[in-house]
Ligand SMILES: Nc1ncnc2c1ncn2[C@@H]1O[C@H](COP(=O)(O)OP(=O)(O)OP(=O)(O)O)[C@@H](O)[C@H]1O
């Protein structure tokens with residue numbers, strides 16, 4: 230009996246000639262919070278989309294609760310996805326719907342909950358992400374970037390999923406609001422027992438929410454370990470990334 | 484050499500698109516009959532297509548009926564065959580003009596908006612978000628539009644038939660000096676139900692084409708605002724051409740077989 234919620238083995242994904250993931254592997258245990266770090270454009274968002282079946286990798290295996298997701302039938306994928314929630318990097322709110330309808334979407338369409346009950350939950354989640362209730366009746370086009378992000382977050386956690394993916398939850402937020410969101414993510418994992426995979430560039434946030442950290446570089450997992458070991462990883466790539474220096478093994482082509 | 488390589492590229496692209504469209508159509512058709520059904524979305528789209536297209540379809544068919552009456556008069560009076568005018572207006576409108584005019588107008592209005600809406604949802608990852616909320620985007624976005632367009636185009640064409648014949652009548656009676664009762668009698672006497680029905684069948688086929696190409700072009704658009712713009716243009720141009728081609732095929736099937 231394994232305790233793995235999510236297991237990626239040798240996942241490879243290319244777009245035409247451009248190889249993005251090149252044998253990426255990662256394991257996340259049930260109830261743990263995994264943070265993925267890595268440079269811009271290294272394929273972090275692509276990884277999450279592969280797990281959700283939105284992109285199909287050329288090779289490798291992705292298992293959610295021991296079930297192989299790659300090549301899964303539409304119907305089964307829907308069932309697996311209903312266990313998960315996802316915050317997209319660009320929020321991806323439905324702009325034809327009000328904010329509360331966005332948040333309640335998974336409850337009404339996925340869980341077949343009645344409208345009033347779903348609306349109540351939606352407003353509750355809205356409060357949790359630090360937005361006032363008058364925002365609920367607004368449309369996504371009327372929100373600021375940071376507000377959209379928080380509505381996306383509320384939508385991702387509305388169904389209280391077992392597995393949550395956050396793609397850069399704190400970018401575009403002020404430090405105080407970022408901390409509120411960090412606390413929220415921690416409470417989702419600690420209180421609800423969810424498993425979380427978070428992508429972030431923000432090391433303050435990573436230290437706060439992570440149990441484990443994985444670093445993605447050139448399509449591979451080049452370091453993985455406990456969050457408390459991050460400062461003595463003895464890995465030059467990780468050291469350069471967390472110190473944010475431009476000199477080191479990671480070369481930025483200008 | 485450049486010229487040859489362009490021909491090659493275009494051929495490959497054409498075959499790729501045709502294959503993609505076939506797969507898309509296949510997946511839409513398999514979802515057409517499987518629950519869940521999003522009745523609210525179907526209803527919204529029916530209003531959007533049926534009700535809000537009434538003015539354009541009404542105006543185009545009204546003027547088509549009027550111009551048909553004028554033209555046939557100027558031609559037929561040379562043969563002293565004026566009494567055939569109501570019949571020509573009737574047949575031309577119900578079999579050809581109303582379905583084709585309505586089809587082309589709706590392609591411009593509705594097909595374009597399908598491509599733009601779905602294309603924008605695609606490039607802003609809203610389609611991915613639907614899947615991640617375990618709602619099938621084909622079922623939620625595409626199927627309701629296909630059903631609504633296929634049902635509402637016949638409705639629009641029927642209204643167009645009535646308005647267009649009315650247009651012919653107005654010109655016939657008020658400009659060409661027909662007796663009102665005679666014009667109406669001449670119309671009724673020659674009317675066959677298949678004239679109307681064939682036009683309505685054509686309309687349903689055109690509605691299906693418009694929705695399918697609008698949704699397909701939106702669904703496979705990429706590259707931001709520019710990509711969505713291109714998808715919209717492609718949707719209108721390709722559905723207009725297909726409407727005219729299918730109009731010919733259906734006419735041959737209905738009236739020559
Ligand atoms: N649909 C796509 N088609 C073609 N290329 C793509 C597509 N999606 C992503 N890519 C490419 O894959 C690479 C990785 O993209 P991804 O969005 O995963 O980066 P990321 O690690 O999330 O970066 P960031 O931190 O900036 O968000 C990029 O170089 C991008 O150009």
Ligand SMILES: [Mg+2]
Nearest residue numbers: 273274318396
């Ligand atoms: Mg990203």
